Amino acid sequence: MSPGTSTGTEGDGGAAAVLGALVGRGWTVAAAESLTGGLLAAGLTAAPGASRAVLGSVTAYATDVKRDVLGVAGELLAERGAVDAEVARQMARGVRTLLGADWGVATTGVAGPDTQDGKPVGTVFVAVAGPDGAGVVRELSLDGDRARIRTESVRAALALLLGELAENAGAKDTEHNGGNGCLQP
Template sequence: MTGDEDAAGSTPHPLSARVGETLRERDATVAVAESCTGGLVGARVTAVPGASDYFEQGVVAYAYGAKEQRLGVNREALDEHGAVSAPVARQMARGVRDTADATWGVATTGVAGPSGGTPETPVGTVYVAVAYAAPWGSHESFATATRHEFDGDRATVRERTVDAALDALLDAIADVGD
């Protein structure tokens, strides 16, 4: 078995390996909060050998109550914007970052389909959020959320969401490092 293989002998996804290398280089940690991806982001990150160096935890919070209880998403945001929204995605990312005491929080929420979409939020609509915990007193902590609209079946939407989440994390880490 080479250093690029997991215990089953398969090679981790290159994007996950880059995330791991980048977090290790920065001595940073990550926690993930997932709704529509149901744990796929955490699974992809932890497929890299040695992920325990930088992966703190993953929370799958599918229902409104789980988002509120496990991640601190406020009821008003859920009522006003719905679970598939930028404000809720940002609160999810902040909540998992803070409860895990991680450097970075990543969140996914969306409509993977095949049903559940609306004219305003069609199937394939996903929000990916990234939250950064800057050093105390620096006033540089932040949370961002981006909207994506992916075509394809449920599996495709979920896989593209994982890629978008990991890309967003890498972009945010690069921005902080600049």
């Protein structure tokens, strides 16, 4: 995501728009974070009305926590390390299941100052898992210092979640309103 790109209300990184979409549909969200260390949850809960949609979060900074709490496959972590697209996907699915949320959102990556798992600083994966259980992941290659990488990771995670919420809501509206693809007579 480029600097200066807005994903919602100015200054909130898109959290207000995400919460509006969640509350409007009666959905809930849970966050699983590694490199962002709680910033994603802090952003979500800073918006007014967050308690109507945000169930909680897990800061899974250690690899063992990703495995033991969020259910990320130990073999995957051993083979690829914690900075990986499938790890992010499993984190999002895991926190969704663990906390009983409709949606899970996750971040994992390298904020610096050193490389991790052979990945350069600025390599980040954000993931979202929804009610269908599938999950979508975006890989980011971010520039800047540790603080900027973490902040941009949160923005990207919120933007991905907002996009998935909008896509899912549109599909539901089409289905319920008798549009193309409706299974109702």
